[in-house]
Amino acid sequence: xxxxxxxxxxxxxxxxxxxxxxxxxxxxxxxxxxxxxxxxxxxxxxxxxxxxxxxxxxxxxxxxxxxxxxxxxxxxxxxxxxxxxxxxxxxxxxxxxxxxxxxxxxxxxxxxxxxxxxxxxxxxxxxxxxxxxxxxxxxxxxxxxxxxxxxxxxxxxxxxxxxxxxxxxxxxxxxxxxxxxxxxxxxxxxxxxx
Amino acid sequence: xxxxxxxxxxxxxxxxxxxxxxxxxxxxxxxxxxxxxxxxxxxxxxxxxxxxxxxxxxxxxxxxxxxxxxxxxxxxxxxxxxxxxxxxxxxxxxxxxxxxxxxxxxxxxxxxxxxxxxxxxxxxxxxxxxxxxxxxxxxxxxxxxxxxxxxxxxxxxxxxxxxxxxxxxxxxxxxxxxxxxxxxxxxxxxxxxx
Numbered sequence: 001x002x003x004x005x006x007x008x009x010x011x012x013x014x015x016x017x018x019x020x021x022x023x024x025x026x027x028x029x030x031x032x033x034x035x036x037x038x039x040x041x042x043x044x045x046x047x048x049x050x051x052x053x054x055x056x057x058x059x060x061x062x063x064x065x066x067x068x069x070x071x072x073x074x075x076x077x078x079x080x081x082x083x084x085x086x087x088x089x090x091x092x093x094x095x096x097x098x099x100x101x102x103x104x105x106x107x108x109x110x111x112x113x114x115x116x117x118x119x120x121x122x123x124x125x126x127x128x129x130x131x132x133x134x135x136x137x138x139x140x141x142x143x144x145x146x147x148x149x150x151x152x153x154x155x156x157x158x159x160x161x162x163x164x165x166x167x168x169x170x171x172x173x174x175x176x177x178x179x180x181x182x183x184x185x186x187x188x189x190x191x192x193x194x
Numbered sequence: 195x196x197x198x199x200x201x202x203x204x205x206x207x208x209x210x211x212x213x214x215x216x217x218x219x220x221x222x223x224x225x226x227x228x229x230x231x232x233x234x235x236x237x238x239x240x241x242x243x244x245x246x247x248x249x250x251x252x253x254x255x256x257x258x259x260x261x262x263x264x265x266x267x268x269x270x271x272x273x274x275x276x277x278x279x280x281x282x283x284x285x286x287x288x289x290x291x292x293x294x295x296x297x298x299x300x301x302x303x304x305x306x307x308x309x310x311x312x313x314x315x316x317x318x319x320x321x322x323x324x325x326x327x328x329x330x331x332x333x334x335x336x337x338x339x340x341x342x343x344x345x346x347x348x349x350x351x352x353x354x355x356x357x358x359x360x361x362x363x364x365x366x367x368x369x370x371x372x373x374x375x376x377x378x379x380x381x382x383x384x385x386x387x388x
Contacts, residue, residue: 061336061339061340063340063341067340069336069339069340071332071335071336082332083325083328083329083332084329084330084332084333087325087326087329088329093333093336094336116318116321120314120317120318123314123317123318123321124310124314124317126321127310127317127320127321127324130321130324130325130328131277131281131324132281133328134277134324134327134328134331135277135278135281135282136278137328137331137332137335138265138277138278138331139278139287140335141265141331141334141335141338142255142263142265142287142288144335144338144339145255145263145338145371146255146257146261146263147257177339
């Protein structure tokens with residue numbers, strides 16, 4: 001189990017002693033997930049949080065017409081769960097699945113809360129990354145409300161330069177909130193301008 | 195300074211001793227804000243968090259064409275700030291202003307972080323409400339991506355039954371992401387169906 005990436009991620013905000021590191025690692029479970037396989041199915045109870053070590057996951061909602069709306073991509077070094085389901089203990093409205101063959105370190109909400117009690121500094125860490133995640137989601141919502149599809153595509157390219165090549169066009173379109181045809185038109189207009 | 199509402203809000207998740215309550219209250223500043231006056235101006239540094247005691251605030255982004263896009267309404271018993279500006283210490287992209295004559299209890303990020311060190315249980319409280327806020331924003335983004343304007347209006351009525359009468363139509367339209375004309379058409383169609 002390669003834990004260097006997750007420990008590095010955590011060390012950006014807190015310093016764990018050797019004993020605390022050992023305790024934290026004890027709750028982690030290593031999981032491999034094949035491309036298109038689900039980490040979380042819609043309507044399932046949400047009990048776990050994942051840290052992506054390799055590959056990429058995505059979370060999405062499916063509407064009444066069967067269209068997918070992507071909420072988040074989580075490549076290496078990102079955390080992912082369905083936070084609404086996790087904290088309400090209600091069945092998930094989202095599906096979380098692998099975009100590529102992926103590897104994750106996973107732990108349960110139960111273990112996380114137990115560790116918050118044992119180690120307040122771990123709660124400090126998750127308070128910080130939850131704030132960051134909230135800020136990013138606010139920005140995403142504002143972009144969605146106020147920018148054109150072309151501006152949203154530009155923003156996506158800037159924010160995830162490494163993902164652009166890895167993701168199917170259809171999924172980028174679903175994240176930006178346009179049809180794949182519209183994205184393809186936007187991209188060819190951008191190429192003409194360059 | 196009426197502090198019963200904020201203490202009740204906090205007591206949903208943590209129990210403070212008398213001494214801790216006193217310490218927490220010592221960082222609060224009482225502020226009145228006239229309707230349409232700003233708690234936070236766009237491009238201003240974000241340094242404070244507000245808890246609304248009376249009235250209602252809203253946060254919004256203004257796009258290149260001067261249109262307002264409302265991110266959040268905060269009536270009584272709600273917390274509001276520009277979290278992205280607050281944690282990045284960058285100038286705000288949002289404006290926060292009073293929809294009605296309002297009263298708030300305000301404290302600085304500096305005092306908040308100092309209190310997290312002194313009282314880990316206060317950080318525990320804010321970890322919980324930040325998670326709730328993230329879940330609500332995820333749901334709002336998914337609604338925005340996947341629902342029709344009419345469904346978003348219905349959702350708004352269900353979530354904020356008391357606000358519908360208090361807010362100008364223009365602001366509800368801006369929150370839902372439609373033009374005021376579209377909202378007025380949607381509402382009259384709804385009335386016809388009843």
